[in-house]
Amino acid sequence: AQSVTQPDIHITVSEGASLELRCNYSYGATPYLFWYVQSPGQGLQLLLKYFSGDTLVQGIKGFEAEFKRSQSSFNLRKPSVHWSDAAEYFCAVGSNDYKLSFGAGTTVTVRA
């Protein structure tokens, strides 16, 4: 069965600074990888996804992620965070049996 680990429970970053959120997955086949963002009291919004092809994927809101098969990682990055980026971020891996397994999430706090 697939699983996802997000090692950082909480990250605090200054506005304008860069952000990197770590994600490691475990899955025997080629993974379908996703990053979602959840703002307080809201549902989840897809930031980006990786199925195949170029290992550096661009998403919405200036986010990008890089798939590294050798490290089983799919880290999310943003060069310069905005106060509105404060939210909960979830990495997820999808499998061939339709299941999407989520990591425990990383809470991002942005300080002025």
Added chain:
Amino acid sequence: DTAVSQTPKYLVTQMGNDKSIKCEQNLGHDTMYWYKQDSKKFLKIMFSYNNKELIINETVPNRFSPKSPDKAHLNLHINSLELGDSAVYFCASSPLLAGGPMNEQFFGPGTRLTVL
């Protein structure tokens, strides 16, 4: 023009009651899901339907029963509610991906269930 909608948004009820949460998507997707998000924000799949057929049924108490009257709707009925059922329940939908079963999922706003 909400893509995935859920009703109600908040639900407060007593232990032992039976309640339902409704979900509708207007995206024309074939697959719909129910997730439970606990107090630690951990998201776990509960059920999935593809064209009204149950395809995922995780280990959840049989007090939880999904019902899909058509592919645009997936409702969740919960019998004999318990304190531990308090959580946020998210509905999601996804289109079929050509050549594979997995595609991005679109989530509803969630239903916060509180059992007293």
